[in-house]
Amino acid sequence: MSNERAEILPTDSSNRSAARIIIDAPAAKIFDVLANPSAHRLFDGSGTIQRSVSGPERLFLGAQFAMAMKIKVPYRIKNTVVVFEENKKITWSHFMKWRWSYELTELNSGITEVTESFDASAIPGYAKWWLGKTGAMVHNPKWMAKSLVRLKSMCEAEPIS
DSSP states (O other), rough: OOOSEEEEEEOOTEEEEEEEEEEOOOOOHHHHHHTGGHHHHHOOSSSOOOEEEESSOOOOOOOOEEOOOOOOOSEEEEEEEEEETTTEEEEEETTTOEEEEEEEEEEEETEEEEEEEEEOOOOOHHHHHHHHHHHHHHHHHHHHHHHHHHHHHHHSOOOOO
């Protein structure tokens, strides 16, 4: 396995963060993991996802899924998939309006570049308070890089069951 570390990318705003990694797996295999909400806890580098609470086994455009989370205090959050391009891009958002995205670019046969991004540029005031209180914007780049390394490890392993 090459490139064991994810690269934290510069962004044009303090309300955005992004990281990227190369994974020795086809985009379809990686996308299948990203589109399975019950798998999110397995590659979450933040340690905030406790478990999947509800949602389909495989996400699709407009799908809703809820997670039990914990950032200082336990809570539940319901997400809606707002972008879904099979094997290329998946984005979800929730009532605080920030967006988590994963973009997949197949570089060679079976080698995929994965970019994870967080965008809180269009969020309401109450959500800015939450991001500040939890320190999420400070931690997100490292958490995202850790998530991508875990995703890489999962996808480069033997077939996922």
